[in-house]
Amino acid sequence: MATIEECRAALEKLADSMGNAEGDVRSAAELDRSVSCHITDLDVTFAGRLADGRIDVRETLEGPPREKAEIRLAMTGDDLVALVEGELHFAKAWGSGRVRLEAGLRDVFRLRKLL
Template structure:
């Protein structure tokens, strides 16, 4: 089982990957939205913002998200680490129910290019 430190490192790596991505991916991620990522097996939630094509983590709190972020993710720590490492395909994990992504319709349309 992935640790909370490994999950934080994976989010930092994902942020760096988005910042270094080609223009199309950076454009899709160039939203300014509140973000939460609930690590279900550890029952911890990272909260922050997707801003300028980067993920900024502001806090970590126990349990599910306390407030409804504009973009909400939920998955196990192992799945987060595997997706960022490239060994788990996000689209397959999402359609298979291993990853939950909730956002407004327009945000989902923009984020789909990241999948």
């Protein structure tokens, strides 16, 4: 089972990848939205902001998200690490229910370019 530190490191790696993206991926990442990622097996939520093409994790909270972020993710720590490492394909994980994504319809259409 992935640790909180491994999950935070995976989110930082994802933020770096998004910050270095180009083209359609870069334009999709340039949303300015609140973001939360609930790690279900650790019952921890990383909360922050997607802005300027990066995810900035500002808080690590125990339990589920306290506020409803504009973009909400939920998954196990192992799935987060596997997604960021390229070992798990997001669309398959989302389609099978291993990853939950909740966002406005427009945001989902823009975010699909990241996937």
